[in-house]
Amino acid sequence: MKVLILSEYLHPQTSGITVRIEYYVKYLRKFGHHVTVYGPTDCPTADKKLYSIPFYFINKDMRLCLPSFQLYKDIIFQKYDIVHIVGPNILLCTILLFLLCKLMGITVCASFHTNSLAFFKEYCPNRVLFKLTEWWGIYCQYYPPIWLKIPILHPENFTDLKVCCNNFDQGHILSTGIDTDLFKYSPNFIKNKLVYIGRIAPEKNLFRLIDLFKLVEDKFTLDIIGFGPTDNALKVYAKEKQVKNIQFIGRIDYQDLYKYYQSAQAFLCTSLNESYGFTLLESMSCGTPVIYPKCDVFQKLYKPYFPQLEYDVNNDKQFLDALKYIQESDVHLRESCRTYACRYSWETSTKDLLSIYEKLLTNHSKKQP
Structure with missing residues (x-):
């Protein structure tokens, strides 16, 4: 053809x-x-x-x-x-x-x-x-x-x-x-490390991400990987909120992203509108669970399989409950995430x-x- x-x-x-x-x-x-x-x-x-x-x-x-x-x-x-x-x-x-x-x-x-x-x-x-x-x-x-x-x-x-x-x-x-060969499964991660990977842009609702991380900053670290039009504003907001244990890493080559997924205990998402959300699937392919907000796409894709990881983006308690669930889960949760991602190629x-x-x-x- x-x-x-x-x-x-x-x-x-x-x-x-x-x-x-x-x-x-x-x-x-x-x-x-x-x-x-x-x-x-x-x-x-x-x-x-x-x-x-x-x-x-x-x-x-x-x-x-x-x-x-x-x-x-x-x-x-x-x-x-x-x-x-x-x-x-x-x-x-x-x-x-x-x-x-x-x-x-x-x-x-x-x-x-x-x-x-x-x-x-x-x-x-x-x-x-x-x-x-x-x-x-x-x-x-x-x-x-x-x-x-x-x-x-x-x-x-x-x-x-x-x-x-x-x-x-x-x-x-x-x-x-999903490229499951690139985004390889790893059972190893850094305990209490959280990650966000994606565009730094208004539609990603990342100022709310900063507010949520502020709730757990004493026990967790957060890496934010990506760039976009609200990059500087987000850094200023985090500084004004005096958020600890947060790193803005910036742009990373696509071929190296898997290292950041693998190293985290959980991937955080605060988007309210997505057509699909490739980063969530990439994270799961590496075995890293995703904490995802209630929106039509994610409820259809992930709620039937991982209902405990869903939260209302404006509900602090639901976010903390999802994070607690990941902390208390064993390696089977990471294996389940990988199994789910492998359905796609x-x-x-x-x-x-x-x-x-x-x-x-x-x-x-x-x-x-």
């Missing part, structure tokens, strides 16, 4: 979308498929580079790409079986790419991976500005593929289309994977993606005269 993947989310970026696309490309090629990747200029995975600029408004690690003549030329002449456009995109004019693919008779699909409306709401406290952002998201991002009948791919817990587009329930579900997830591609190609060929 000859595939073109267009993505603004590639290494060295660190988002969950990036992780997903990087592993898809890796395994598609491993399975013998010809994959061409278009992406930002600073991304090694991109075979063809698009001019890009950092998105300073939200995350300078994220790059916004502009379309190129070479991209249009490749779509016209390279005879791809399928073109996969990863969204959301702001400057790429994807509606023109959709139209070009349909004109050329090429099977094209769009994938959306993050709850953009909940994400932008954290960055747009001004109601008017958020409404403008919401309008852009609905009418420029989500409606075009629906109007043009472009197949939509999304994780099971993606909600934007259901919220925006009359309870949209169509599309193809993308399964999720990027190899299986990529095979599922290939099945979707094949289904789309079959449906497309049936529609051809």
